[in-house]
Amino acid sequence: MDAMPELGVNLDAGPWKRNLLVCVFGSFTTIVAMTLLLPFLPLYVEQLGVTDHAAIVQWSGIAYGATFFSAALTAPLWGQLGDRYGRKLMLIRASLGMAVAMSLIGMAHNVWELVGLRLLAGLLGGYASGSMILVAAQTPKVRSGWALGVLSSGIMAGNVVGPLIGGALPPLIGLRATFLLAGAVIFITFLGTSFLIHEEKRPPQAKSRKSRGAWALIPDKRPILAMLATGVLLMIANMSIEPIITVYVAQLVEPPRLTFFAGLAMSAGALGSILSSSQLGKLADRVGHWTIIIICLAVSAALLIPQAFVDSGWQLIVLRLLMGLALGGLLPCIASVIRHNVPEAIAGGILGYSVSAQYCGQVIGPLAGGFVGGHIGMRAVFLGTCVLMAAGAIGNFIVEKGR
Template structure:
């Protein structure tokens, strides 16, 4: 299945996801302040952020099933078009309910990430799939590095006359450009064999339910790890600025530089190193090392009182994120039939979105009730659970190998 002809679709997909995430990165830091312009209270501003992940959680499996049935390309084009409408609506919003409507639509369309992952699974082999998923991860990293910086430039330096409309409209323009790239350069990834199988099973196929998924223990374990990793990362993301202000007396600029540093580390690992590391360690062992690094990094953040220790901690965190997430996507896709790729990856993406709802909610409560270090220390405890689960995957893989040899 893999050939040199796949390099262009992967490049176009990287560009499409990067532009999409760049627009997301531009908007995310300014959303709470944007909501305040319409009289939103802090809890309402936080809900404006959470509703995006909620809609993504609900609709990612829907887009996954549609992509299995109708193809990856139509779903990607439709969701990119929807993103253009969502960002444009955000730019022209003149009330709080319009902000919520625009962000809800953006969250619905954000379910296309699982479709992009299914596209990668279609055009790669199990041998190089982790590298393909890593390229998507690199697009995430670059988007989160450049997005907030561009948003800060567009909104202006005067907080009393901030231009909240321009960043939103600029993001809409980026999504339109991504749509044009996909429309003109991205072919359909589902091959004729898979399409024929889909058509043959069309009347017999049913939506996967919880009972069916419970009969796939390896899948459940991997999705559980995915949830815990995303939970810990989302909790850290939502409270790191508050923690750095309280513990290090930092302002938003220093915290932004720290996020950019983590993004750079993640991009280097996902874009260039993950293929080499996978070849030398194997996917499952490398996943365990990534989870271990993420947990230790979160623990060290809670004890960091100097910049040098904090840089070590965030390097470990960035390593853990950039290794574990693409490997989890790769392992999940490898144990899934071709005609179920979109649906299964959509379910995994929904679990990740659910963690991005629950993680910040817990982090805010624990930050206020148990102290500023508690979100990171609780993230470390969650990573211990994820580590135990990853060791279970390692044990199962070892037993399977022994059975094959026997």
């Protein structure tokens, strides 16, 4: 029996473990569905009637980014609605919406329909972020870091597995059938969410709070602002090297092995986060979430310096893996700190803002990395990101000590 009598908490009480299992599966499948089209998106755009090479590249970028753009805009809204009407209801909406949207993408007739349906997928989706909110709210606080770490591992795994599946399935079943299969799998997530997740009832007054006064209900806003900034930094650290990684690796390895080493360098960080998220979350439950956040940011900053001066592809891969291990503790700890510092009635809305901040980092990271790498130099991308992570560590330390 996993119990903590000294705290007066029975950790096996309630359905939170079953909820976590369903949320991990659902987040994994929906993230796979959102990312599996990466390897064949240009081929699908061409199949929809776009013939010019430059136009294919342009429309592919628009179609891929459309989902994340609409998801960033709607994440706070879904979080607030979850606070008022139930987080499980938001997961049911997201899984059914994603199942329908992914199936319709496989039936698109032109590129405009593709972009519109990708926007719809982001608008109706948000299962992973909704899962983060439900797990944060329903898990006992003394285990929230571990549970959110497990969920983060599932989300990261979806980001790794999605492109792999997208590269393997189309030659076997076709491009359109790949989307239909993804929709069918997400429909299984919809069924599991509907019948297996149990959301504990909240007090009546928690349901009636108005979301428009959410910020006024937070006694100390500094921790929340710090977590929003940390979410942006997390994604900048992950994404800033995306535009330059292939060119940077080309300076370290011979052309026949270029794509192999570039792919490993891109996936090494995600792999490290998958391995460390649950363990760092569990450690944070014991030593404090702020402590883990500060250490993770500081270690990440330190690891960025040697990445700017590597002289072999394997050195870069190992350093990216180690950096992923460090960054893996941030996502669960950000959610845990927010949960511990806001009233239950508005937790979903504030966590929704946190998700939007992370999406902003996904946009800012590649743009900034490409600009700095092109105008200043590729080493400056690593060193500039290092300065940002170090500033984040110092800022979080100051906020934590000043509370």
